[in-house]
Amino acid sequence: MSLAASHGFLSPTGVEIAFLLVGIVTLGAAVVTVTTKQLVHAALWLVVALGGLAVEYLLLTAEFVAWVQVLIYVGSVVVLLLFGLMLTRAPIGRSPDADSGNRPAALVVAVASAAALVWVVVDAFRTTWIDLDGPAQGSTKVSGTILFRHWVLPFEALSVLLLAALVGAIVLSRKDRAADHADGNVRKGQR
Numbered sequence: 001m002s003l004a005a006s007h008g009f010l011s012p013t014g015v016e017i018a019f020l021l022v023g024i025v026t027l028g029a030a031v032v033t034v035t036t037k038q039l040v041h042a043a044l045w046l047v048v049a050l051g052g053l054a055v056e057y058l059l060l061t062a063e064f065v066a067w068v069q070v071l072i073y074v075g076s077v078v079v080l081l082l083f084g085l086m087l088t089r090a091p092i093g094r095s096p097d098a099d100s101g102n103r104p105a106a107l108v109v110a111v112a113s114a115a116a117l118v119w120v121v122v123d124a125f126r127t128t129w130i131d132l133d134g135p136a137q138g139s140t141k142v143s144g145t146i147l148f149r150h151w152v153l154p155f156e157a158l159s160v161l162l163l164a165a166l167v168g169a170i171v172l173s174r175k176d177r178a179a180d181h182a183d184g185n186v187r188k189g190q191r
Contacts, residue, residue, distance in 0.1 A: 019059045026052030043081050050074045064140040080162055087173040 012020075029048035036042045050073045057066035147155075 015059055019056060022052055022055045022059065026056065039085055040082070043078055043085065046081070047074055047078050050078065062143070064143040076162065080166055083166065084169040087169040 026049050029045050029052060033042050033045040033049055036045065050069060054066045054069040054074070057063075057069055
């Protein structure tokens, strides 16, 4: 009897325990991200949640996807979000605008969406088993081939979208400064 055959659902391995623990931490960070009223704290908790996803990818032996997660999402998207907050001079502390009062409705939608997603994924992959003796599906070669064959255009479109968001944040901050400067000149002229 082989080791794989003796392994059952109720006897988890160390990797499965680590996967579960990192998943719980990542879920907690994601919940704090969407429930905090401080925008900068939300961005920093988003870093923890996205970093947790990268660790999950590493535990699934998808090294390429894990490093893309770190470089693209943690390294670029969150930095862009923080720059956008700084350039538009968004409030750093607690913001009354960050809470719309629709928390119960949002919670119902979130739970329903999560239940539907879990149901669809479990139903789709119920009989699917990963062949650990075959080629690694998350390897750099396999992922790179799929990425550059089918997903080049969406990645480039996303990079243009992020660049447009950064330019928009700079334009918005310049207009505010110009208005403040003009307002200051009017006040000096009234004296």
